[in-house]
Amino acid sequence: MQAKPKRVQTKKILSILAELYPDAHCELDFRNPFELLIATMLSAQSTDKQVNKVTKNLFAELPHPQDYILLTEEEIATYIRGLGLYRNKSKSIKKTCTLLMEKYNGEVPKNRAALEALPGVGRKTANVVLSNAFGVPALAVDTHVQRVANRLALADSDKPLETEQQLMRKIPRSEWTDTHHRIIFHGRRICAARNPKCSTCPLLPFCWYGKNMRM
CATH class of the missing domain: 1.10.340.30 (Hypothetical protein; domain 2)
Structure with missing residues (x-):
């Protein structure tokens, strides 16, 4: 497997995620x-x-x-x-x-x-x-964000805090919360831990993991 690229088309990846999941949100039910x-x-x-x-x-x-x-x-x-x-x-x-x-x-x-x-x-x-x-921009790293961010080479770490810090440097602060939800949606719907749907994933052209796995 090839090493992760040092430069990633972050804007394009974020744009595709926004198109795929325009209504991404927290899927926990709460009122306050x-x-x-x-x-x-x-x-x-x-x-x-x-x-x-x-x-x-x-x-x-x-x-x-x-x-x-x-x-x-x-x-x-x-x-x-x-x-x-x-x-x-x-x-x-x-x-x-x-x-x-x-x-x-x-x-x-x-x-x-x-x-x-x-x-x-x-x-x-x-x-x-x-x-x-509270509407404070933040980028929570759960198992889905950890997995998807590293597969897309948006991050390169097996430690959640480092992954969070790397993502915050690449993604505009105003987009942290929405990106967090969109990455989770993508992890649950396409980029699963096992048997990810790489062949039908719109992010495949920009995905380090997907292109290597198909080789």
């Missing part, structure tokens, strides 16, 4: 920043479809941080049992909701440092909340 925060915390090692199925009832019965504080970790776990790592997630949710009530009057903070200080909240989750709940 708190619900997005919890849904994103739950999404680790789970699909958005699975999370949405669980949060439909969860948010109907427990819409506010105060509601979780009144429950034990075991009781919270019963609501999210269908998701991966649900026991660990219930602990993080309980601790996070406690901090939200103690420090922020039940509101989700709007800055990265405060978000990342919450139990169970890492950089990816903070980026998702900042961009989708």
Whole structure:
């Protein structure tokens, strides 16, 4: 396999992604920043479809941080049992909701440092909340963004933070959030981890991975 090119037609790739997915958006269901925060915390090692199925009832019965504080970790776990790592997630949710009530009057903070200080909240989750709940440009790197960005040679790293930093240098800040969603859509619909649809992918002429895989 040939080495990744040093120069990539970033503008063309972004243009094609925009044409393919003009309505790309966060596929987690939420009505406010708190619900997005919890849904994103739950999404680790789970699909958005699975999370949405669980949060439909969860948010109907427990819409506010105060509601979780009144429950034990075991009781919270019963609501999210269908998701991966649900026991660990219930602990993080309980601790996070406690901090939200103690420090922020039940509101989700709007800055990265405060978000990342919450139990169970890492950089990816903070980026998702900042961009989708508060309109702050951010480029969250999940497994889809990590995979697709590297296949397209928009990034060259197996570390999410480095991938994020490389993407931010190449993509205009105003396009970070939309590009994040479009890359995820592409990863879910065409550029799958296994058996990607390279032969029918509109990005194939610009894709380092796809052209090498076809050789």
